[in-house]
Amino acid sequence: MSQVTVRAVLFGDSDPGAAVAATPAWGTVLSGLGGVLLTLSPPGQAQLVAEVSRAIGGLVNLDVVEVLVGGWRKHRALHAAAERTKPSPGGTEQVELTSHQITTTHRPYLDINVNGKKRATVHFDLGLTLVVDTMIGTVHHARLVAVQGGRCTVTAGLGCEGVPLASRQVVLDPHLVLRLADGIPLLAEDRRTANSRS
Amino acid sequence: MTGSTARRCLLGLVVAVAGLVMAAPASAAPAAGPWNAQRGPNDPPDVHGLNIADTVKVLQSWNKGVVIIFDPALRQLPKGATQDNVVASRDGLVNQSTQSPQEFSAANGPRVLVTLGELMPDLTGLGESQARTVLANRGLTLDPTPDRPPVNWVVTGQAYPPNSVVEFVPVPAAFGPPAAPPPPPPPPGPRVTLPVAIAIGAGALLLLGLVTALVSRGVRRSRRKHDKRPAEHIEVHAFAGQVTGPDVFDLPGAPPVASVPPPREVRS
Numbered sequence: 001m002s003q004v005t006v007r008a009v010l011f012g013d014s015d016p017g018a019a020v021a022a023t024p025a026w027g028t029v030l031s032g033l034g035g036v037l038l039t040l041s042p043p044g045q046a047q048l049v050a051e052v053s054r055a056i057g058g059l060v061n062l063d064v065v066e067v068l069v070g071g072w073r074k075h076r077a078l079h080a081a082a083e084r085t086k087p088s089p090g091g092t093e094q095v096e097l098t099s100h101q102i103t104t105t106h107r108p109y110l111d112i113n114v115n116g117k118k119r120a121t122v123h124f125d126l127g128l129t130l131v132v133d134t135m136i137g138t139v140h141h142a143r144l145v146a147v148q149g150g151r152c153t154v155t156a157g158l159g160c161e162g163v164p165l166a167s168r169q170v171v172l173d174p175h176l177v178l179r180l181a182d183g184i185p186l187l188a189e190d191r192r193t194a195n196s197r198s
Numbered sequence: 199m200t201g202s203t204a205r206r207c208l209l210g211l212v213v214a215v216a217g218l219v220m221a222a223p224a225s226a227a228p229a230a231g232p233w234n235a236q237r238g239p240n241d242p243p244d245v246h247g248l249n250i251a252d253t254v255k256v257l258q259s260w261n262k263g264v265v266i267i268f269d270p271a272l273r274q275l276p277k278g279a280t281q282d283n284v285v286a287s288r289d290g291l292v293n294q295s296t297q298s299p300q301e302f303s304a305a306n307g308p309r310v311l312v313t314l315g316e317l318m319p320d321l322t323g324l325g326e327s328q329a330r331t332v333l334a335n336r337g338l339t340l341d342p343t344p345d346r347p348p349v350n351w352v353v354t355g356q357a358y359p360p361n362s363v364v365e366f367v368p369v370p371a372a373f374g375p376p377a378a379p380p381p382p383p384p385p386p387g388p389r390v391t392l393p394v395a396i397a398i399g400a401g402a403l404l405l406l407g408l409v410t411a412l413v414s415r416g417v418r419r420s421r422r423k424h425d426k427r428p429a430e431h432i433e434v435h436a437f438a439g440q441v442t443g444p445d446v447f448d449l450p451g452a453p454p455v456a457s458v459p460p461p462r463e464v465r466s
Contacts, residue, residue, distance in 0.1 A: 044428030051434040058436050071446040104443030113433040123439070131449070 017053025071102030143183025263307025279337025
């Protein structure tokens with residue numbers, strides 16, 4: 001699978017830290033850090049702001065395709081087809097999926113330590129919603145080996161301490177972002193085997 | 199260059215130029231001048247710088263019948279000038295028709311005009327009134343530069359050098375502020391014995407070392423002060439936190455999911 005990250009969805013090629021720092025809401029984040037910032041020297045304040053900005057870039061590296069596939073693995077129809085085709089090496093089914101929605105929410109946070117002591121925690125909210133149009137998935141021996149249709153509308157949002165920082169929506173074509181190759185294992189045990197092989 | 203120095207140089211230049219202009223007609227230089235160079239075999243001898251008595255003696259020895267005409271006449275010398283202090287500046291033959299105020303000898307000999315003057319005094323360092331007095335005692339007048347020098351100014355230059363013969367014309371002299379007295383020579387230092395010199399040297403070296411250490415310490419502090427690195431050790435750790443999902447939902451209104459066998463084998 002090619003990697004499409006929330007970072008790319010939200011910020012494109014821009015630096016996440018710089019992009020977030022340019023938003024009006026960034027001032028709210030900094031005011032939340034005011035208690036810590038006031039205790040620091042001017043170079044220390046600059047370093048803290050830079051470190052938080054850099055850390056935000058790491059928080060949004062979530063892979064959108066992984067979320068999509070993770071959602072499909074939980075889809076009852078695909079899961080059932082995988083269960084049915086697994087015992088038969090030649091077993092194949094085509095599964096028609098109606099429009100469906102895959103959601104995930106991450107609540108990462110940053111711990112700020114000054115001279116070895118934790119001084120603050122900054123909480124973030126990263127929400128991802130994928131609306132997948134009607135599609136037909138081909139399941140062979142418990143693996144998703146082909147997809148027809150299934151245009152995917154991705155909506156990503158990032159917030160900090162309840163304040164929205166960034167939000168963006170893009171449309172993905174699963175045929176362009178999915179690298180099916182030998183198929184994507186849909187069952188948990190097969191996934192573990194595949195992971196151990198890789 | 200200070201203003202007073204520049205002014206003094208300018209005045210000196212003015213006096214020098216004036217001296218050059220005045221020197222030729224006044225024949226102020228004591229050495230033989232153009233008169234001697236142009237003197238013919240029948241001309242009278244040069245009497246430049248001689249007093250009245252010697253002038254008469256030299257001319258009469260040249261020609262006993264000489265008629266000596268003094269200018270100015272001996273009875274009309276300027277105030278302060280006397281027959282004892284005037285000297286001859288130049289002499290030359292004159293025509294018979296020249297009328298002179300006084301004839302010294304027989305009227306049928308050659309006539310010689312002797313122009314009188316005074317020996318130039320040294321005016322350097324004198325104030326204006328002092329210079330005027332010294333000149334007046336010899337029948338001379340002062341032509342100061344500037345016209346009205348301040349009372350504390352002194353003569354810094356004169357058109358005619360001391361002891362040169364100057365005729366009875368105003369004498370140019372330059373005035374300027376008095377020069378500052380030269381600084382007194384430094385008092386001789388105490389004589390230092392070798393052990394004392396060694397001790398002083400060691401002390402100087404120690405002082406130099408201390409100064410160097412202090413300066414380097416100050417430089418280090420200054421660098422530390424301007425260092426952009428923060429004094430605090432700041433760490434920011436990221437944590438994944440709580441993860442919900444992914445969850446999948448069929449959208450409302452969607453038809454039920456259908457699962458059918460494939461029309462053909464998908465994989466070859």
